[in-house]
Amino acid sequence: MIKLDFHPAGRHFLQIPGPSPVPDRILRAMSYPTIDHRGPEFGALGLRVLEGIRKIFKTTQPVVIYPASGTGAWEAALVNTLSPGDAVLMFETGQFATLWKKLADNLGLAPEFLGLPGDQGWRHGVQPGMIEARLRADTGHLIKAVCVVHNETSTGATSDIAAVRRAIDAAGHPALLMVDTISGLGCADYRHDEWGVDVTVSGSQKGLMLPPGISFNVASEKALAASKHARMPRSFWGWTEILEMNRTGYWPYTPNTNLLYGLSEAIDMILDEGLDNVFARHARLGEACRRAVRAWGLEIQCAEPACYSPVLTGVIMPEGIDADVVRKIIYERFDMSLGTGLGKVKGRMFRIGHLGDCNDLTLMATLAGCEMGLRLAGVALAASGLPPAMEYLASQPGGRLA
DSSP states (O other): OOOOOOOOSSOOEEESSSSOOOOHHHHHHHTSOOOOTTSHHHHHHHHHHHHHHHHHHTOSSOEEEESSOHHHHHHHHHHTTOOTTOEEEEEOOSHHHHHHHHHHHHTTOEEEEEOOTTTGGGGSOOOHHHHHHHHHHOTTOOEEEEEEESEETTTTEEOOHHHHHHHHHHTTOOOEEEEEOTTTTTTSOOOTTTTTOSEEEEESSSTTOOOSOOEEEEEOHHHHHHHTTOOSOOSTTOHHHHHHHHTTTOOSSOOOHHHHHHHHHHHHHHHHHOHHHHHHHHHHHHHHHHHHHHHHTOEESOOOGGGBOSSEEEEEOOTTOOHHHHHHHHHHHHOEEEEEOOGGGTTTEEEEEOOSSOOHHHHHHHHHHHHHHHHHTTOOOSSOSHHHHHHHHHHSOOOOOO
8 A cells, every 4th residue: 555644754855846845835825715716805816816927927918827737738828829730830858848749749730849959959948040940941931839948847958038039030930939938937037028929838836836736828919819810629728718707806617716825925925035036046056056966077967058947957877877766765865856857868867956945055955965865876976066066155145035
């Protein structure tokens, strides 16, 4: 029989790149009594979160909130704007770009996967020049959308979305720009309006510090116009009815009431700290983590320094070392969870999450657990990674989570 009451002394270190640890403030907010989702109190809550979440996306456009995972928001982005058989250009940066492409296939769209050769796509961010060249070749404008992942959770590469928009514009192409920032939102700078994104997809369980169960679409005017002519079947995901009812703070179906209490608290926490401070904190923790990995003499999965993620760091194991064995040792000995390698890199690397409710001591404890586990697994480390990480954090003081 599987044991479900595993409660050793001390707190579990959940250092995967999402779901991320949920702060006590948010847990307390979610424990409020469930209210009538058609009553006046809920309407006020709905209006509050719909307004607040726009600030996190840096948009004046409507944000659609679904009681679903990020996968649902992927589907919603596609079915609200496209028609059966439409060509979609998607860029391979890792497992989540791959899964979004598979979803497009399953919906009866015609996705084209663009990327660097071999496994190189899983070590770099989106290449805007390749997108521009492909769109210039599409003289008939058959491609209706370009879909990219902002922060690829499987590899630790953050792509330049503004550069992707510039590439589309330079090609003079009318394709919609759709962006998955499920793990980027609330961790890395993201600007829906300024960067000219048409549909942004995100979720609750990463930088927003909530449990899984909320996902988002942000739609530009161009995307809303496209939705009027799109012929993909949609009902639950349809924007029109949701946006109409959202005017008064309600939903056309039963929303996830208590998670919305948590979302309201998360928005307050992030805005109280200040978005720029949140981004600086994540960038600082990411750099400290990478300094430890380099001191160990190990390779970072993202091979493009300009694309290093502030959300997570992928650590490649030496030849002959199974990364999942290392993760298992760390879990069993030190009660810490690390992200597994996914898809093409399964067994070859693990992922250290440093996102959301995370600070200097959280990261240092995480690195200590990794270092002890690596040594126990027989990995020959060049040196301890703790001193360079500590020295960097001490020399670069940062704020704390509000």
